[in-house]
Amino acid sequence: xxxxxxxxxxxxxxxxxxxxxxxxxxxxxxxxxxxxxxxxxxxxxxxxxxxxxxxxxxxxxxxxxxxxxxxxxxxxxxxxxxxxxxxxxxxxxxxxxxxxxxxxxxxxxxxxxxxxxxxxxxxxxxxxxxxxxxxxxxxxxxxxxxxxxxxxxxxxxxxxxxxx
Amino acid sequence: xxxxxxxxxxxxxxxxxxxxxxxxxxxxxxxxxxxxxxxxxxxxxxxxxxxxxxxxxxxxxxxxxxxxxxxxxxxx
Numbered sequence: 001x002x003x004x005x006x007x008x009x010x011x012x013x014x015x016x017x018x019x020x021x022x023x024x025x026x027x028x029x030x031x032x033x034x035x036x037x038x039x040x041x042x043x044x045x046x047x048x049x050x051x052x053x054x055x056x057x058x059x060x061x062x063x064x065x066x067x068x069x070x071x072x073x074x075x076x077x078x079x080x081x082x083x084x085x086x087x088x089x090x091x092x093x094x095x096x097x098x099x100x101x102x103x104x105x106x107x108x109x110x111x112x113x114x115x116x117x118x119x120x121x122x123x124x125x126x127x128x129x130x131x132x133x134x135x136x137x138x139x140x141x142x143x144x145x146x147x148x149x150x151x152x153x154x155x156x157x158x159x160x161x162x163x164x
Numbered sequence: 165x166x167x168x169x170x171x172x173x174x175x176x177x178x179x180x181x182x183x184x185x186x187x188x189x190x191x192x193x194x195x196x197x198x199x200x201x202x203x204x205x206x207x208x209x210x211x212x213x214x215x216x217x218x219x220x221x222x223x224x225x226x227x228x229x230x231x232x233x234x235x236x237x238x239x240x
Binding site: 007037 | 193202210
């Protein structure tokens with residue numbers, strides 16, 4: 001019998017094992033803290049220092065990262081310059097979809113998010129995860145129906161956990 | 165609650181509110197997730213993705229099967 005694909009947990013753990021500094025954000029950050037959501041990708045905000053970007057680039061190459069949504073046969077890979085900036089790199093990899101974000105709402109970058117994060121252990125690696133309370137705050141400015149549904153789940157999870 | 169109202173089915177609007185509340189904040193799901201470790205929660209998401217993908221493949225296969233059957237029927 002074929003073994004199942006590695007999954008997003010493994011993608012996250014391998015990114016942590018690469019030594020890259022990042023904060024997990026988005027729906028998977030909420031899942032890690034108990035929100036009953038389902039998500040198909042990993043969203044991270046990375047530290048945009050040159051040393052960290054080089055580590056991240058090496059990791060991305062090792063999992064054959066390329067931009068999603070490109071026409072067939074037109075493979076485009078993330079560049080050092082792109083990762084040094086604040087833009088969003090929406091990638092597909094051998095381990096699953098990975099969104100590498102230079103900054104998120106309000107121009108918040110890695111250094112802004114670290115104080116708002118908690119550390120969880122995944123496959124023996126320490127991963128910084130943006131707090132539920134901050135994830136909910138970011139969702140409050142969003143207007144889509146999907147974000148409104150997620151916000152309700154986040155707020156109830158914060159209440160049930162008694163923290164955030 | 166009056167005796168008569170006990171026997172009246174909930175209105176569509178009432179059902180809608182209840183359904184929306186279930187979808188947006190099912191506390192039983194939240195509590196079961198909170199009982200897990202962070203890594204177990206992430207693995208639960210992986211399992212959900214696999215289940216959703218299996219269902220998608222199943223629906224696609226069923227559609228293809230129906231289309232083939234319909235095309236065969238039209239030829240007869």
